[in-house]
Amino acid sequence: MTSIVFPGQGSQVMGMAKDFYDNFKVAKSVFEEIEDYTRIDLRKIIFENPENKLNLTQFTQICIFTASYAIYKTFVSEKDFSNKDVKVMLGHSLGEYTALACSNKINLKDCSLILKKRGELMSSAIKPNETGMAALIGKGSNAIQKIIDNNNLNLEIANDNSEIQLVISGKINDLKNSRELFLKNDIKKFVLLNVSAAFHSKFMIKAQEELSKDIEKLSFSENNIKIISNYDASIHNENRLIKKNLQNQMANKVNWTQSIKQLEKFGETKIIEIGPNKVLSGLIRRISSNFDITSINNVSDLN
Secondary structure, three states: OEEEEEOOOOOOOOOOOHHHHHHOHHHHHHHHHHHHHHOOOHHHHHHHOHHHHHHOHHHHHHHHHHHHHHHHHHHHHHOOOOHHHEEEEEEOOHHHHHHHHHOOOOOHHHHHHHHHHHHHHHHHOOOOOOEEEEEEEOOOHHHHHHHHHHOOOOEEEEEEOOOOEEEEEEEHHHHHHHHHHHHHOOOOEEEEOOOOOOOOOHHHHHHHHHHHHHHHHOOOOOOOOEEEOOOOOOEEOOHHHHHHHHHOOOOOOEOHHHHHHHHHHOOOOEEEEEOOOOHHHHHHHHHOOOOEEEEEOOHHHHO
């Protein structure tokens, strides 16, 4: 059996999934269908990136979702792959929504519209340039949390990506002022990220509350594919819990390290990463060497 993982924001690249769009009707129809639902010219943004729209949060998320979903549908069609071959699906932040759509827990229209609104809410949640995020390399979440607590830093761990790499959120000045402190505490690299706000933190609470209302209205379908939620890093197949965790996702930490450890405990050994770039494959290898990982992000990977 196999587990499927889907990437989140930061994995975008101009032209992602274009080779699938150009060569497979199923991929082309995905782009067209999601464009019909969202009324966004996704092909122009993804393939041409006018005014750098691909890197604007209000568009980035729906674009990555579209590319990942198109690749997955092509993979299923061309490789005679079935969801019956999948035990677990999970994704990083917005990738969790991709997992829910590809597992048929949520239909494509609902997922497209909720992600469009998610991107808009996260983009407008707080004034630009007031808050942000920084990537830290060298220590895991326990060590970073200890530094934050011991020095009363007004910062939060946003993404626990691996045991040596994570992302923190906070006000821009607080992030900048913490840089030297982290470096003095054996953090090898501190990099401010080019994002519009402090995602997966308290600054997203109002946006999370707003999105939660729409998530509550979503209809989830029953099937045998299990979902590992970002919020609690636990394996679920009860739609009530999957929905509740999704409602708490935006303003809380992405527990990616624990999610992969949970997958390992579950006994899974084969993972396929579907979507642009190979970000998650690299993170997973840092967490555990016990997985056989395949990445599919261009047509040649189908071979």
